[in-house]
Amino acid sequence: MHRAALTVTEVDPYTLVVGAPPLADYLRLRQDSGLSPKNAEQGAGxxxxxxSACHVVDAGGTPVAMGRTIGDGGWYFHIADIATDPDHQRRGLGRRVVEWLLEDVRDRAPAGAYVTLVGDPPGQRLYRSLGFDDVAPSLGMALRLD
Ligand SMILES: CC(C)(COP(=O)(O)OP(=O)(O)OC[C@H]1O[C@@H](n2cnc3c(N)ncnc32)[C@H](O)[C@@H]1OP(=O)(O)O)[C@@H](O)C(=O)NCCC(=O)NCCS
Structure with a gap:
């Protein structure tokens, strides 16, 4: 009897969840990915x-990647806290998160949105591949208050 060749389909162990991860996971993912640590009051705020926010959980339900958008709902949006647990990097999760955040702006904001981010070196290729470019001749500027 002829048997069809067995095809092995790889099961995606990750699920994208709309919304931020729980506070403890938010703080852990920032710290473990190498972003500056924040305290609980900062994280809760x-x-x-x-x-807007989303995160990705692994097969056991543990948050392993996240990102969020700060926005006025009109036209100005800033993407922040893009972080993937080092044990889960280079599997497309950062891309999945940023693509979802951009899609959400496209879906819910009026046309003509301006989306910014501060692209740290690990994410720069990812952001460029999604259409982000530097702001020259403007300059990204920041002020850290004590
Ligand atoms: C930046 C960051 C969020 C990217 O997360 P990630 O989940 O690894 O992102 P992706 O997997 O979508 O893409 C990262 C790289 O993996 C590659 N990749 C994606 N899927 C892959 C796969 N299955 N196998 C191998 N490589 C893969 C991508 O091509 C990309 O490579 P490139 O940067 O050389 O172009 C992560 O490196 C991180 O948390 N860094 C520390 C915190 C940080 O700097 N955040 C950015 C703040 S602006």
């Missing part, structure tokens, strides 16, 4: 004040 970040989660509550975001316009």
């Amino acid at each position: 970040a989660i509550a004040g975001s316009w």
